[in-house]
Amino acid sequence: MSEVSAEQQAREDAIVNTVLASFDGCENPRLLELMRGVVTHLHSFLRDVRLTEEEWSAAVAFLTAVGHMTDDRRQEFILLSDTLGASMQTIAINNEARGDATEATVFGPFFVEGSPEIGSGGDIALGAAGEPCWVVGTVRDTEGRPLAGARLEVWEADDDGFYDVQYGDERTAARGHLFTEADGSYRFWAITPTPYPIPHDGPVGQMLDATGRSPMRAAHLHFLVKQAGYRTLVTHIFVRGDQLLSSDAVFGVKDSLVRDFDRQPAGTPTPDGRVVDGTWSTTTFDIVLAPEQP
Template sequence: MSSEQDEREARLVERVLASFDGTPDPRLKELLRSLTAHLHAFVRETRLTEAEWQAAIEFLTATGHITDHRRQEFILLSDVLGLSMQTITVNHEAYADATEATVFGPFFVDGSPEIPPGGDIANGAPGEPCWVTGTVRDTDGDPVPGARIEVWEADDDGFYDVQYPDERVAARGHLFSGPDGGYRFWAITPTPYPIPHDGPVGRLLAATGRSPMRASHLHFMVRADGFRTLVTHIFVEGDTRLAGDSVFGVRDSLVKRFTTAPAGTPTPDGRDLGGSTWSQVRFDIVLAPSEL
């Protein structure tokens, strides 16, 4: 590339950056200037062709068209590029022994049903019953009573309730930690499943030879006054997909042992499971203070 061409390109970048000089919000100005500089650098470094840029526009347009209140394709795109996980990593710095955060995912729904301690979030979702127990504590080891614990997961067929057309509410719910910080509930044993891959993000994964599969996991979101909201999962120890999770969400500290009980084994709360197998896992949650 000639020096004249390089100067032409550089002058354009400077003109575009200067167009944001009058932005009243200093943070917005910083973000737009940095984003613009990086985008122009990408185009110049890769010598992006017009056909390639058009293909990118068409990809983003298709991503927007498939997105609705039940399917967030842009979140999927952010997830598979590792941007969701990187944003979480930047914004949730390690603090004492606080539980690590991971990706939110596209399938959380407000207004989940409340279950009592020891209740069942499955609500008919197929899968092996799983007894989940633990405590919610602060980084000093003191219990956090009244913490709202949201949980949601895919069923044994690999689908979340919002992926079905019948408006069912299943495999999701919320409960509150007790006076001692303890909690307990029934869920279903997590199994691997593919992220939705029948749209633009799936085509991107196929073009790059990547799998859409997620490692087996159960979602948690824990909120309590005075504490940083925790969005996290627990993963199944021994799952062969832990190293290849399609959204890079696995953290070693979140891999837990799910112990399977043989059929007919009495359950901790005396529930009659009709002779089926069931599993159990313990997840002790530590919340970081909201003001660090």
């Protein structure tokens, strides 16, 4: 921070104090706390880096471009939040460690409501390109009790690195939901995850390029797990050995979520008797849900 005179500091302090005072009539305590916090930290940043008017105009233009890029199929603001680590920080704040509860990670911009129900042992691929992957596991609580009827939403990119919504042809592929059985177990077919770039043809991609960062995400499979009385879990599992684990573009990797995806040679019998033309993989992901906050 460059040196500023006492007179200049007083002038800048007066602006901050005036803005903060403008919220004195707010009757919502939490909203008041949030607005005062935003103003305090924003003005501190502006003063700390001595932001120029040209830089502020560029920032406004950047956010405007992010807004123009956002629609019902692409959420550029979520990409921005993810790539700045804001999403992961918010998740960390709101998912405090609770026993051996499975860790949460970023939601991502490609979840879609109303996925098809595939049933136990079903296939979420629905025609998406990729090597078949048999996924099994259990859902339990932090006391080790199996959770029957828990809803699992699962979704992922195809072998070409795209989610179904990125194609623009109304297809539904590589996503679905199922429910755990009486013993808390689940099983389904998916696609062996592969690395892919986040959408980088917009302002967020320009930011990454300008700062020398890669848009690549480590290979992963998304999970959203819900059960009444328990904290909803949003998480991924990642592929052990992936070279991008330490440089994931959205900072989503956690050691506890890295799993072995064991590749099976062509001709190896599958657990459910499905005939697979070529290799396939298998992985296990046991999930532990934390109880809701009292």
